[in-house]
Every structure is written in C-alpha cells, then in structure tokens.
Amino acid sequence: MTERMGVLSSDGRCLQPSPLAARAMLRPAARRLAAVGVGFAGGWAVLYGALMPFGLGLTLGLAEDCFAPCAAGAALGLLLHGLGALSLRSLCQLCALGAAVAARWLLPQRFVPAALAGCGTLTGMALCFALGSSGGADLLLYSAADALLAVSIGFGLRKFAPERPGMGTLLVGAAVAAALGSVRWGWFSPGVLACAAAELALCCRAQRFAALSGSAVLGAALCAADPALAPAAAGLGCATAAAAVLAPGRRVETLAAYAGGCVSGVLCVQPPGNAFGMLFSACGGMAVVCLLPGGWLAPAADISQSGENAPAPARSAAASTRLEAVAQSLSSLAETVNAVYEGLPRRREGFRWVIDNVHDTLCFNCGRRETCWKQEYTATMAGMEALRPLLEQNGSVETAQLPGQLSRCIHPAALCAAAGRSFALYRSRKEARIHSEAMRTALTEQYSAVAEALGVLSEQLGRPGDPEPYKSSRVAEFFTGLGAPPQECAVTLDDLGRTHAAVTLPRTRFTPQELAALAGEVGHICRRTLEVPQVLSCKGMTTLLFSERPALRAVFGAASAAARGEVSGDAVQQFCSPTAAQMILCDGMGTGRPAAVDGNLAAELTARLLKAGFTAELAARLVNVALALKSEDESGATLDLISVDLYTGTARLFKAGAAPGFLVHGGRVRAVGEATLPMGVLGGVNGQSRVVHLTAGDYAVLVSDGLLVDGAGWVAKQVELSAAAGDAPEKLAETLVETARIRAQKTGRPDDITAAVLRLEKSG
Known part of the structure; x- marks a missing residue:
C-alpha cells in the first residue's frame, strides 16, 4: 500500500496539496522573524546596569540569512530601551551594528572582518566621544567591554549554531532572559x-x-x-x-x-x-x-542517546561484521572446492581407453584372444591405433576400412560396432569432464567475485562516516511534520567531509517535484546543497538517499552505425550513480544479431553490477562467467568502462579487449589502452585498470574497433579539434561515427562503429 505526501480522502482523492511548498516559503520567513525577536531582546538587554553586548554579538554570530533581521531588531531594542532618547552609548552601538552588517554583506562567511568592523567602530566612536566629554573614560571602558563580550558571543554562535542544542542555544537564551529580567x-x-x-x-x-x-x-x-x-x-x-x-x-x-x-x-x-x-x-x-x-x-532521550541515531553506528558495525563473515565463508568455499578438485586423482583417459573398452566388451570372450592380444600384441595395437583417425573423422568405422593388422579378426562387423560405441562413450565422457570443469571454474569464480564484493561493502559499512545527531533529529522532525514519521533517519559526514542522509519511510510514492522540494528542505536543514534523492523501495519500505551536490556534472553523448542492416553488435550504457558518472561500451564478437546479444548482455549486466556497488574488476569477472556459460557456441565481448568521481574528478578506466580510448585534459588529447583479450574467452579476465584525473571541460571518448579502421591518428585529431571548439558530446560522437563510416566504405571492411563521449562540466 503506497501513500502520497498530503492529506487523502477515503476514496483516494487529494483534499489538499503537499505542504512542502508552503513550508519552503514559511520557514525562511519564520527564521527571520525569530531573528528580529532575538535581536530585539539582545538590544534591550543590559547587564549590570551598564553593558550591552548582546545586540552586536548576535549580529556577528547568527547565520547568513538571519544577521540582518537580527541587527534591525537590536537597533529597535536599543532605541526603545531608552524611550527614544539617543545616548552616546546607543549611538555607538547603532553605528557598530551598521558596520558589522555591511562587513558581513561584503565578505560573507567571514567572521574576522565583521568582528573588526563592528568592534572597531564601537571602540573608535567611543574614543572620539571620550576625547570631547568629561565622562569619556567610562564610555570608552564600557564600550571596550561591550566589544570584547560581543566578539566572544559572536564567536561562540559561529562555532555552535543556535539551532543545535548546546552553547549557541544557551547564548540566545541568556540574551532573552537578560532582556526579560530587566x-x-x-x-x-x-x-x-x-x-x-x-x-x-x-x-x-x-x-x-x-x-x-x-x-x-x-x-x-x-x-x-x-x-x-x-x-x-x-x-x-x-x-x-x-x-x-x-x-x-x-x-x-x-x-x-x-x-x-x-x-x-x-x-x-x-x-x-x-x-x-x-x-x-x-x-x-x-x-x-x-x-x-x-x-x-x-x-x-538526549540527542547523544537517541534511539534513532545512536544505534546506527552499532548496526553498521554489526552488519559490516556479518558481511565480512559471509565474504570469508564464500571465499573459503571457493578455495575448498578448488582444493578438493586438485586433490582428486586425474583420469588420464586417452585413446587407450577406447582400445581397452573394445577388449573388455568384445575380445575378452573370443577364442582368439590369446593369439591377438598376447602372441601378436604389437600388430594388434598398431591396428587399433590406425582406427583412431577414422573414428575422429567419421565417428564410426566400416568393415572395409579395417587396417591390415585387424583383417584376421573373425568378427569384423562386431569389431567395428564395438569401436564406434567405445569411441562415442569416450568422447561423451571427455565432453562431460570439460563441462564439469567449466562449471566448477564458473562456480568458484562467482563465489570469489561475490566474496570480494561483500568484502568491499563490509568495509564501506564499517566506515559509516561521522554521525550528525542534531541534523538527523531535525530531518526526522521535518518528515514527521509532513505526516510521514521515518523508521530510520541518519545524517553523516564521510571521510571527505561530504554530507549524506538516509531516510527510511513506510512505502510512499513521490513525484519528481516532491523529490526536488525534499532535497531543498533537507539541504536547508543540513546547510548543504543536496541532489534529488535516490529512491529505493523494498518490502513495504521506501528509503531516500540524499547526497551532497558534487562539484562536477557529466554530459553524455553516443552514436552508432551497424556494419550491415540495422542491428549493431556494440552496446553503450551511460548513467550517473549518486557519486560517479559511469560510461560502458561493449563490443560483441562479430557482427549482426549474435554479436548484439553478447554486447548487450555484457553492457546491461555490467551496468547493473556497478549500480549495485560492484567494482569494475569484480563486474568483469561475473560478466566473463555469464558469457562463458551463455551457450555452447563461443561467446565473447569487449568491456570498455570509465567511472568518474564527480566530487574529485578521479577517473578509473578498465579495459578488457577494448579498443584504445581518448582523453582530453587541458586541451590536449591522448590515447589510453593496450591490446588484451575480451571477456568470455578465458576462465579469467585479462583486463587493465588505470586511474587519471579530470577537471571541468575535459572529455572522455570510448570507441569500438570498427571506428579505428584507418588507425587512431585521425580520431585523436578530430577529438582534439572538437574539444577545442567546445562541441557537445552528442555532436562529437556523431562526427566520429559518420567520418569512420565513410572511411570504412572506401576500404571495403565494414564493421560495427560506435562512439561514446562524456564531458565534465561545473555543477551549477
């Protein structure tokens, strides 16, 4: 049973729209109104009958969207506290508030310039007035004390936000209590x-x-x-x-x-x-x-002991331990199967087994056995060996084809029939042995690959990141206010300081507009810009995975031309996971539909494994097994993969039998990749991995071998020219494919032609 965000009638009709838009509009206004009230309390509050530090301190310390309303409230509090009488102290405070606000507008997120501007203005004006009045010494002393206290308050609020229980909340509460206490x-x-x-x-x-x-x-x-x-x-x-x-x-x-x-x-x-x-x-x-x-x-319970937040690391550690145990068990199982197989006695079944089987089934009861197999053993064995090429070629032997050494046999027809049956049995046993060995190799390879994948996942779960209990509780309260209390809610910081949030709800459907609104609201709570969340649904639960918006974004383009007809053996997959851009190009062996089956199988399976969290190497091993067992006919496909971390620009390339690719970095192009065997040919994968670093404006181009019909030189030049002109990835891919198709027609060597292009841009 699914729900939608909003109030529904019993017949499913929506009685009122989702409150996300209203909350998105009302929350900033409520924050600014609260900032005005807090600022008014800070301007009104007077400590020990002489000190007024809260107005300036709150203006220096509150968030970027609240300091200006706070300063306005503090100015109003200063004016009303003196019942309209503008004293020298009030005038100095007002000028200091104006200087602090101006500094924060000009240099946002900078505390020191705002503190110097506000406190410098306060003490400077007090000094000027002190030089021309009799009570100037007290004015200068009190203003200097106000400046020192205001800097301390502002610094405390910058380090400990008032929205978070702790020092920040206590400072705001002290300002309100001091204002009301007077x-x-x-x-x-x-x-x-x-x-x-x-x-x-x-x-x-x-x-x-x-x-x-x-x-x-x-x-x-x-x-x-x-x-x-x-x-x-x-x-x-x-x-x-x-x-x-x-x-x-x-x-x-x-x-x-x-x-x-x-x-x-x-x-x-x-x-x-x-x-x-x-x-x-x-x-x-x-x-x-x-x-x-x-x-x-x-x-x-206290935030540090919250049942929603505190058990998360413990659950992650427990899950990590169990996954590691499962990984070790699967790895041990694969090693045990291989060890048992290696320890079994080998059946050296050659053509000698066919000879022995003919003797046991036909000659053992013959009256001439002693003569043929003892007195004339050498001649008999030579005759039996002479049957081998005939059996291997035809699978059977006719009486007229018996060699001279066996012409003395008194049962020639029975001998030919026994030889044919024995050779057929020998060949079937040999094929079964080869098949069982292939199945064992596939089984142990799958166990090993899955074990390594679980080990990687266990390591990731073992490092869940630093929890953010306050933000987790705020996000949970937000979803509760929407009428969808979360089952679990966790906001964490990873090793690179990136914010991630995971919210698990009862099964709920979201529209794209609602997901975008949720990303904005959760991002506002976490003080980060978040991407539209990834939605995972399983067993009546919906999990929203929020990730901080990366510094880069990927733009994809692809083009293809079939060698004959409309079916190409090349397959392309291009997509973005929450943290990386993935581009896959697989070229099935040959052309036409059989090659298309292999290419699409390899590309689709690789994409699914990458989305599930497998690395390129592990995905290649599993795809290699799938191709090897797909059918009795030989199957194979190349794998060309690039994965780009959109936060750091680190690109990981993996090639198994693929044609060289091209990278454009800093306006210069270079080819990457060497000749290797494709997947599905051997029991293992003979691939190459490489790590490079890309930035905004760089290109990555993957091509099939059909595009390199005239070599890689013209491709590199065309890629460099298109990159310099800033061509869109789709246009660059179409240009490469069309040019390669014309060149292939001239050479008379048609092949499937495909180009896949990725360009990195700054995330807007």
Whole structure:
C-alpha cells in the first residue's frame, strides 16, 4: 500500500496539496522573524546596569540569512530601551551594528572582518566621544567591554549554531532572559516566568543535562540583568535540580518536584514576604507548561542517546561484521572446492581407453584372444591405433576400412560396432569432464567475485562516516511534520567531509517535484546543497538517499552505425550513480544479431553490477562467467568502462579487449589502452585498470574497433579539434561515427562503429 505526501480522502482523492511548498516559503520567513525577536531582546538587554553586548554579538554570530533581521531588531531594542532618547552609548552601538552588517554583506562567511568592523567602530566612536566629554573614560571602558563580550558571543554562535542544542542555544537564551529580567511589573517578573517554563519543559522531556545547564546560564543572565532576582535564580536552580534528579520525564511528578524545589530554594535565601513575588512568577511559568499540549512534552532521550541515531553506528558495525563473515565463508568455499578438485586423482583417459573398452566388451570372450592380444600384441595395437583417425573423422568405422593388422579378426562387423560405441562413450565422457570443469571454474569464480564484493561493502559499512545527531533529529522532525514519521533517519559526514542522509519511510510514492522540494528542505536543514534523492523501495519500505551536490556534472553523448542492416553488435550504457558518472561500451564478437546479444548482455549486466556497488574488476569477472556459460557456441565481448568521481574528478578506466580510448585534459588529447583479450574467452579476465584525473571541460571518448579502421591518428585529431571548439558530446560522437563510416566504405571492411563521449562540466 503506497501513500502520497498530503492529506487523502477515503476514496483516494487529494483534499489538499503537499505542504512542502508552503513550508519552503514559511520557514525562511519564520527564521527571520525569530531573528528580529532575538535581536530585539539582545538590544534591550543590559547587564549590570551598564553593558550591552548582546545586540552586536548576535549580529556577528547568527547565520547568513538571519544577521540582518537580527541587527534591525537590536537597533529597535536599543532605541526603545531608552524611550527614544539617543545616548552616546546607543549611538555607538547603532553605528557598530551598521558596520558589522555591511562587513558581513561584503565578505560573507567571514567572521574576522565583521568582528573588526563592528568592534572597531564601537571602540573608535567611543574614543572620539571620550576625547570631547568629561565622562569619556567610562564610555570608552564600557564600550571596550561591550566589544570584547560581543566578539566572544559572536564567536561562540559561529562555532555552535543556535539551532543545535548546546552553547549557541544557551547564548540566545541568556540574551532573552537578560532582556526579560530587566522588566518588572510589581510582583510579576516575566523573566522568572519564562525561565521557569523553559526549565520545567526540559525536565518533563527528560532532558536533564540541558535543563541543568539552562538553569545555570539563565539564572546568571537574570542576576546580571537585575541583582534583585538572585533569590529567584537560586530557587529556579534548586527546582530544576530536584525535578531533573527525582522525576525526569514524568509530567505530574516533575511538576511536583519542581514546585517543591522552587519553594524551598526561594525561602532559603529570602524572607517569606519578599519571596511571594518570585514564587508568583515561577507559578506562572509552571501554569504555562501545564497548558502545553502533551505531545510537546513527551519524554525524549538526549540527542547523544537517541534511539534513532545512536544505534546506527552499532548496526553498521554489526552488519559490516556479518558481511565480512559471509565474504570469508564464500571465499573459503571457493578455495575448498578448488582444493578438493586438485586433490582428486586425474583420469588420464586417452585413446587407450577406447582400445581397452573394445577388449573388455568384445575380445575378452573370443577364442582368439590369446593369439591377438598376447602372441601378436604389437600388430594388434598398431591396428587399433590406425582406427583412431577414422573414428575422429567419421565417428564410426566400416568393415572395409579395417587396417591390415585387424583383417584376421573373425568378427569384423562386431569389431567395428564395438569401436564406434567405445569411441562415442569416450568422447561423451571427455565432453562431460570439460563441462564439469567449466562449471566448477564458473562456480568458484562467482563465489570469489561475490566474496570480494561483500568484502568491499563490509568495509564501506564499517566506515559509516561521522554521525550528525542534531541534523538527523531535525530531518526526522521535518518528515514527521509532513505526516510521514521515518523508521530510520541518519545524517553523516564521510571521510571527505561530504554530507549524506538516509531516510527510511513506510512505502510512499513521490513525484519528481516532491523529490526536488525534499532535497531543498533537507539541504536547508543540513546547510548543504543536496541532489534529488535516490529512491529505493523494498518490502513495504521506501528509503531516500540524499547526497551532497558534487562539484562536477557529466554530459553524455553516443552514436552508432551497424556494419550491415540495422542491428549493431556494440552496446553503450551511460548513467550517473549518486557519486560517479559511469560510461560502458561493449563490443560483441562479430557482427549482426549474435554479436548484439553478447554486447548487450555484457553492457546491461555490467551496468547493473556497478549500480549495485560492484567494482569494475569484480563486474568483469561475473560478466566473463555469464558469457562463458551463455551457450555452447563461443561467446565473447569487449568491456570498455570509465567511472568518474564527480566530487574529485578521479577517473578509473578498465579495459578488457577494448579498443584504445581518448582523453582530453587541458586541451590536449591522448590515447589510453593496450591490446588484451575480451571477456568470455578465458576462465579469467585479462583486463587493465588505470586511474587519471579530470577537471571541468575535459572529455572522455570510448570507441569500438570498427571506428579505428584507418588507425587512431585521425580520431585523436578530430577529438582534439572538437574539444577545442567546445562541441557537445552528442555532436562529437556523431562526427566520429559518420567520418569512420565513410572511411570504412572506401576500404571495403565494414564493421560495427560506435562512439561514446562524456564531458565534465561545473555543477551549477
């Protein structure tokens, strides 16, 4: 049963469209609106009655899409905090915000220039005002302290994004707590209420470490904003400790523990009369938590212990171990079969076996046996050996064809019949032995190739990459919000720092537009540009594999001309896997339909094996076995393969019996490849591998031997000219094939002609 993203009625009609587009539009707006609010809190917050570092610090540290709204909110907070009165401190802060925003616009992703611009402007203006006023020393001192604190806050936010639980979130929370802590309406303190609600919510969700660290930082921010709130901070700290230790994750018990700890903490440091206002505000925070939906406070383990993320490396390690064990078992099985075969006694069955069988079946009961096989043994053996060419040529012997040494036989007709039967039996046994040996070779070759493939896969699973727990949880929350909670979700970084995400869902169908929207949303969460995901469906589950967009992209082109008729023995496969561009050219032996069967079989099977994760060498070994066992007739095909890593430009070439290929790098062309045997001829593959490096603008050209009818010189020149002109791969392939066809007609040596072209371009 499949689902579609969106709300469906009982009869399958779509009642409303997929929310992907709406979320894609609303999320950036929500982020910027939140940045305005955080910036306003940072501009409003004043520490110890003199320091104002949060506005500039948040502007320096927030992400590229949020720093400008944050600066606008901070400017508004600075202006409203002084009720419209523009002091020298506020003027310096506003100018510093403007300088930091300008620096971040001009030099994105650069922290040092923005920090120098903002903090330099702040201290420089304070110095200018200090030289012309009596209280300038205090202004310069406070501005320098603001600059130092702002740099620290901005640096912390750059290293620890506020979206990720940790220091970044605590810094933003401290700014909000400091802003709210400076506001008092009689007994009511909104800062105490907000801190109590946040800490209690974390305790209800069983996030004890986050709650304890939050209570410490938020309490410090409250005290810095208003020293009179120190008893409230102490009470909230005691309440959080009680709830986190005694009853984490149980809502009612957590509320009771938090309330008891809060009352005890406040009364220990403040008289009952003065503690009433603090407790009133804390009770307001607890009431807010009580009104929240139950789903928002569902217990959740810490990110580091998340069941969705933490077991992934363990599962990968277990799967890697099991695959390695299977690989070793298959390899041992192949070695055992070969060892047993080598240890068996060899049956040296030559033509002597035919002679012995004739003696045992005919001559053993004959009255002249003693005379023929003892007294005239030499003559009898010479006569029997003389039968060998006749039997090998005709398969039987006539009475008139018996040699003179056997003319004395008293049963000539029976002798001819016995010789024919014995030779037929000998030939069938020989063919069976050859066939069984071929089957054994094929079996052990398959076992060995699959064992090596499983070993490679085991090594890959053993290196799953560095997990990104926070991003994994964010991606899982995103899919849950779409109404498709994932069974598994993992975001990892590989050895080269590339981001990969795997999301397993119940069986779901996606349109191309939805897949593109998912790539954009997941990429926004992971802060990477991702390719459209690869969709794998199996056993009621759908897995989406996201990969970071590579630096290069491949453009393919191919052209072909049959030697006779419309059927060509050449076959081409061109496709892109998530990380590499693959191009395959197989040339079946001969021309016409038989060659087409071999060529297409080799190309199609190689492509499937490469998509499944097999290397070129292993794929060639399995294809070689398939061709050898395809039929009794001799089958063979060349294999010409190039695989280009689209992230690094590393190209791996593999040739088995294929014609030389051509590479264009830096505008210069060179031929690659040497003469080898095709697949399907021998028990093993006699192939060649080579590794080269390509960049954007380079070409790779694979050709069949029919295109080289007049040698490789003109092909190299044509490829170099076309590459210099920037011809499209399709045009270059057609030019090569058409020119080769004309040349072949002049020489009178027709053959199948094929050219496959790949060009690398920068990924846009």
